[in-house]
Amino acid sequence: MSHRAKSELAWGWFFILPTIVGLVVLNIYPIFSTIFQSFHRTGDFGMNNVWIGLDNYKKALVDPKIQQSIWNTLKYMISEVPLSIAISLVLAVLLNKKIVGRSAYRMIFFLPMVAAPAAIAMVWKWLYNTDYGLINNVFNIRVSWYSDPNISLYSIAVIGIWSIIGYNLVLFLAGLQEVPRDYYEAATIDGASSTSQFFNITLPLISPTIYFVFVTRIIGAMQVFDSIFLVMDRTNPALNKVQSLVYLFYKYSFEEGNKGAGATIVVILLLITLIITVLQNIGQKRWVHYN
Amino acid sequence: MEKTNRKVLVLIHAVLIVASVTMLVPFLWMILTAFKSNTEATSVDPFVIFPSVWRTDAFETMVEYFSFLTLYKNTLLLIFWRIFFAVITATMAGYAFGRLNFFGKNLMFSLVLIQMMVPAQVFIIPQYVMISSLKLTNTIAALVFPGVVTAFGTFLLRQSYMGLPRELEEAARLDGCNIGQSFLYVMAPLTRSSMVALGIFTAIFAYKDLMWPMIVNPNKDMMTLAPALAKLQGQFVTKYPELMAASLIAIIPMVVIYLIFQKQFIEGIATSGGKL
Numbered sequence: 001m002s003h004r005a006k007s008e009l010a011w012g013w014f015f016i017l018p019t020i021v022g023l024v025v026l027n028i029y030p031i032f033s034t035i036f037q038s039f040h041r042t043g044d045f046g047m048n049n050v051w052i053g054l055d056n057y058k059k060a061l062v063d064p065k066i067q068q069s070i071w072n073t074l075k076y077m078i079s080e081v082p083l084s085i086a087i088s089l090v091l092a093v094l095l096n097k098k099i100v101g102r103s104a105y106r107m108i109f110f111l112p113m114v115a116a117p118a119a120i121a122m123v124w125k126w127l128y129n130t131d132y133g134l135i136n137n138v139f140n141i142r143v144s145w146y147s148d149p150n151i152s153l154y155s156i157a158v159i160g161i162w163s164i165i166g167y168n169l170v171l172f173l174a175g176l177q178e179v180p181r182d183y184y185e186a187a188t189i190d191g192a193s194s195t196s197q198f199f200n201i202t203l204p205l206i207s208p209t210i211y212f213v214f215v216t217r218i219i220g221a222m223q224v225f226d227s228i229f230l231v232m233d234r235t236n237p238a239l240n241k242v243q244s245l246v247y248l249f250y251k252y253s254f255e256e257g258n259k260g261a262g263a264t265i266v267v268i269l270l271l272i273t274l275i276i277t278v279l280q281n282i283g284q285k286r287w288v289h290y291n
Numbered sequence: 292m293e294k295t296n297r298k299v300l301v302l303i304h305a306v307l308i309v310a311s312v313t314m315l316v317p318f319l320w321m322i323l324t325a326f327k328s329n330t331e332a333t334s335v336d337p338f339v340i341f342p343s344v345w346r347t348d349a350f351e352t353m354v355e356y357f358s359f360l361t362l363y364k365n366t367l368l369l370i371f372w373r374i375f376f377a378v379i380t381a382t383m384a385g386y387a388f389g390r391l392n393f394f395g396k397n398l399m400f401s402l403v404l405i406q407m408m409v410p411a412q413v414f415i416i417p418q419y420v421m422i423s424s425l426k427l428t429n430t431i432a433a434l435v436f437p438g439v440v441t442a443f444g445t446f447l448l449r450q451s452y453m454g455l456p457r458e459l460e461e462a463a464r465l466d467g468c469n470i471g472q473s474f475l476y477v478m479a480p481l482t483r484s485s486m487v488a489l490g491i492f493t494a495i496f497a498y499k500d501l502m503w504p505m506i507v508n509p510n511k512d513m514m515t516l517a518p519a520l521a522k523l524q525g526q527f528v529t530k531y532p533e534l535m536a537a538s539l540i541a542i543i544p545m546v547v548i549y550l551i552f553q554k555q556f557i558e559g560i561a562t563s564g565g566k567l
Contacts, residue, residue, distance in 0.1 A: 005392075005393075007469065007470055008391045008392055008393050008470065009393040009394055011387070011391060011393075011469075011470040011471060011474075012387045012391040012392075012393035012396060013387075013393065013395070014387075014471075015383040015384055015386055015387035015391075015474070016383070016384045016387045016388065016396075016399055018379075018380045018383065018384070018440065019380045019381070019383070019384035019403075019440045019445055020384075020399055020402065021440075022380065022439050022440030023402045023403065023406055023440055023442065024402070025421075026414060026418060026436075026437055026439070026440065027402075027405070027406045027409070027414050027442070028402060028405070028406075029417065030413065030414040030415075030416070030417035030418060031405075031409060031413055031414070033416075033417040033420075034413050034414070034416055034417060037416060037417075087310075090306075091306075091307070091310055094303050094306060094307060095307070097303070099300065099303060099304070100304075101304075101307075103553075105307050105310075105311055106557065107550070107553055107557075108311045108314050108315060109310070109311070109314055110549075110556070110557060110560075111314060111315075111318065111546070111549075112314065113495060113560075114495065114498075114542070114545045114546055114548075114549040114556070115318075115542045115545070115546065116498065116499060116516055116517050116520060116538075116541050116542055116545070117499055117501055117517065118501065118516075118517050118518075118520035118521045118524075118538070118541070119321070119520060119538035119539075119541055119542045120317070122520065122524060122534050122535070122538050123317045123318075123320060123321045123535065123538060124317060126320070126321075126324065126531055126534070126535065127316075127317060127320060131333075131335065132332065132333045132334075132335060132531070134316075134320055137335060137338040138338075162313070162314070162317075165314075166314075167560065170557050170560045170561050171560070171561060173561065174561035174562075219410070222410065223410055223411070223412065225501070225502060226499075226501050226502075229501070229521070230521055230524065246410075246412055249412055250502060253415075253416055254419075254506055259416050262416060263416055266410065266412045266413045266415075266416075267413070269410050269412065269413075270409060270410055270413055273408075273409075273410055274408075277408065
């Protein structure tokens with residue numbers, strides 16, 4: 001081993017050591033610990049756990065609440081992710097032109113990113129209020145936005161979309177700036193309309209950014225918790241049709257102290273996330289263009 | 292040509308203005324409600340948009356009820372220490388993963404990738420068990436704990452180091468720098484923009500974190516802003532002006548910081564996303 005190689009080995013390990021120790025303690029060990037826990041029934045006061053094999057999973061998979069929460073989570077994901085991406089993509093394309101007030105618009109769209117989720121949830125709950133809410137009173141309707149089981153999930157998704165648009169938009173704008181201007185000039189000379197420019201130049205060239213946002217948003221949406229926890233009261237009749245996997249995880253693990261059941265739910269979440277990630281990875285080859 | 296251009300421009304602004312109003316209405320409504328009396332806030336016929344008198348009663352009640360200074364302090368400490376540890380550990384590890392070749396590098400980097408792919412909730416129960424068996428609940432250390440290292444940051448800084456030219460390091464080596472010196476004096480300073488991006492990213496996510504602080508620091512004196520607001524909701528159920536006032540007090544510092552450092556915030560987020 002050359003002197004240089006020895007030195008790289010020593011420095012390399014020195015530099016990564018804090019991170020590796022941290023990752024092992026905080027993340028790698030917990031993965032195994034959580035999986036291990038999911039094969040146990042939590043004993044009294046969280047002590048004396050009993051090994052029960054796959055019982056937690058058997059119970060979870062026939063538990064109508066958990067079944068419903070898996071469905072709720074997927075439904076939330078399907079309503080939040082594509083819409084938020086489509087809206088922010090359109091806004092990003094509009095903002096990518098030299099127009100007056102460009103940075104003011106961008107500043108406004110990004111604003112929800114710096115507001116505490118609890119504040120966002122509270123004000124939306126207030127806007128949604130059936131009797132006194134701004135939305136019902138302005139449009140003169142009487143919709144129970146978050147207590148009608150048929151629509152409450154979508155009301156929560158609207159909060160999610162509203163909160164995340166600015167974040168997606170900033171990433172899309174960064175992606176759009178990489179697209180060479182002369183592509184558009186050439187297309188304009190050839191007489192391509194702006195719609196066809198959007199589909200034939202813009203979309204393919206920023207598809208890696210779209211893919212990145214898509215993947216991170218899917219993962220984020222699968223973990224939806226804050227808005228549901230904050231908007232849906234424990235007595236809300238629509239709760240069962242809204243509560244997500246992570247919501248149940250929190251409830252079982254920390255409100256009811258049943259860590260075995262909580263661990264089982266997050267392992268299910270982990271498995272679903274892995275399946276979706278693999279599917280996305282296969283799917284991306286069809287539509288993401290790397291140059 | 293000129294005419295259609297103007298038409299298109301008007302259309303673009305129309306869309307952007309409608310979108311902006313949609314983004315702003317919740318904030319405006321928060322402000323308007325906070326300055327109303329409860330009777331005004333819940334008046335339907337007529338429906339009241341602007342308060343007749345701008346009252347500060349709700350703010351006074353909330354400031355009396357909550358020690359916001361304590362909440363700010365805890366939240367700031369959480370943000371500060373998370374940034375401190377994240378930037379240092381990620382800068383070091385990012386350099387080693389991006390620029391050095393050594394035995395075990397790829398295997399260790401796979402740990403970083405695993406962390407990024409696994410939903411964060413998978414880690415929470417064991418992390419909580421560690422904190423509570425160390426008797427560290429209701430401390431700043433407990434708040435910071437899951438964020439002392441960052442897989443995302445390591446990945447981000449690694450990308451940033453990989454983009455730097457080889458010649459720089461070779462020049463430093465010829466000048467007699469060892470690896471540690473060339474990291475400290477030559478390479479690390481060049482990744483400053485990624486460090487800032489990571490710092491901003493860390494700050495936003497620490498500030499918005501709800502579940503972890505709620506679990507480890509339930510004590511009123513050790514709470515952060517997000518869980519305190521969540522708790523408040525149960526106690527002031529229908530006192531809308533109070534709820535809105537508290538929300539405003541909680542978000543104003545971050546919003547003001549954002550408005551001042553807007554450019555850095557937006558560029559920081561753009562870099563951290565664009566790099567991946």
